[in-house]
Amino acid sequence: MRRIALPVAVAALLALGALVVLELVRPSAPPTQVEQARQIAAELRCPDCQALSVAESQTAGAAAIHRQIVEQLAAGRTPEQVRAYFVTRYGEWILLAPSSPFAWWIPPAAVLLGVGVFAWWLGRGRGEAGPAASPPGQARDRIREEVEQLDA
Amino acid sequence: MPAPSLGRSLRWLALPVVLVPLAWLLFTGLGSDPRVIPSPLVGKPMPAFAGTTLDGIEFSSADLLGRPAVVNFWASYCIPSCVDEHPVLLDLAARHGDELQMVGVLVNDAPDDARGFLDRYGHVSWPNLLNSDGDISIDYGVIGPPETFFVDADGIVVARHVGPLTSDEVNRQLAALGLAP
Numbered sequence: 001m002r003r004i005a006l007p008v009a010v011a012a013l014l015a016l017g018a019l020v021v022l023e024l025v026r027p028s029a030p031p032t033q034v035e036q037a038r039q040i041a042a043e044l045r046c047p048d049c050q051a052l053s054v055a056e057s058q059t060a061g062a063a064a065i066h067r068q069i070v071e072q073l074a075a076g077r078t079p080e081q082v083r084a085y086f087v088t089r090y091g092e093w094i095l096l097a098p099s100s101p102f103a104w105w106i107p108p109a110a111v112l113l114g115v116g117v118f119a120w121w122l123g124r125g126r127g128e129a130g131p132a133a134s135p136p137g138q139a140r141d142r143i144r145e146e147v148e149q150l151d152a
Numbered sequence: 153m154p155a156p157s158l159g160r161s162l163r164w165l166a167l168p169v170v171l172v173p174l175a176w177l178l179f180t181g182l183g184s185d186p187r188v189i190p191s192p193l194v195g196k197p198m199p200a201f202a203g204t205t206l207d208g209i210e211f212s213s214a215d216l217l218g219r220p221a222v223v224n225f226w227a228s229y230c231i232p233s234c235v236d237e238h239p240v241l242l243d244l245a246a247r248h249g250d251e252l253q254m255v256g257v258l259v260n261d262a263p264d265d266a267r268g269f270l271d272r273y274g275h276v277s278w279p280n281l282l283n284s285d286g287d288i289s290i291d292y293g294v295i296g297p298p299e300t301f302f303v304d305a306d307g308i309v310v311a312r313h314v315g316p317l318t319s320d321e322v323n324r325q326l327a328a329l330g331l332a333p
Contacts, residue, residue, distance in 0.1 A: 064286030
């Protein structure tokens, strides 16, 4: 039984690895213009609503932007060019997610900084408490002398 | 008295290094005017537009070149902001109608509703474009009415104002355009 188990496990692992590689290298079908338009609309802020994307909103402003996305894609512009067009008009405000990858690192960096400051603050408290707990050399000697005098 | 160690000095330095930028961010944020929303169009040529006015006349942004211009985005449903700024616009046209050109652009509004607004609050001497497909609003990055763009004689956008115009704001922008308030 044990003689069979190892080759079976290795074969299963190899098959799994092959499936993962195939999935990674398999060319996926390019998105249609409708899918591209839907994706861009989901990334743009609806200008006349509260915290909704163009894709989620039914307002006149969102409908006008959605129509322009479709028209620009049909005219041969790439999704990046369409996004860039709206940024040149509205600024980065129109993007629901920041375009700069650097922006994604700010929250974890702030948390790390906070943890670092807290750890430093804890360490500082412990460091100061240490010397205060044991009396300095001269004082210790004097105490010892006084105790010895009392014992005598 | 022993000299303070480097670690202790750095510890006291850390406090202002963290607090001063935080205080600066807080105070600059509180002091800024929420109506001054930066527009990527400022400093750039005004986006071209053309369309039909409420009076049925064809109008193009090319007609604005040669004189400073005020492009005002408004709507009849924009109450009270558009109602509040209407007398300011009328006053601006009365005082500077010969020095600058004004044009209104409707934002998602029905022509009859816009005409009703003008019947009620005062007719204007400048053209008002229907903008029924909303393309002019998108080209100018308009978030919601009222919004006003100030354009110099060369067609360069010099400022954008979000919210109802006031006399003080108009005078400030007139000075920026080189016109006496």
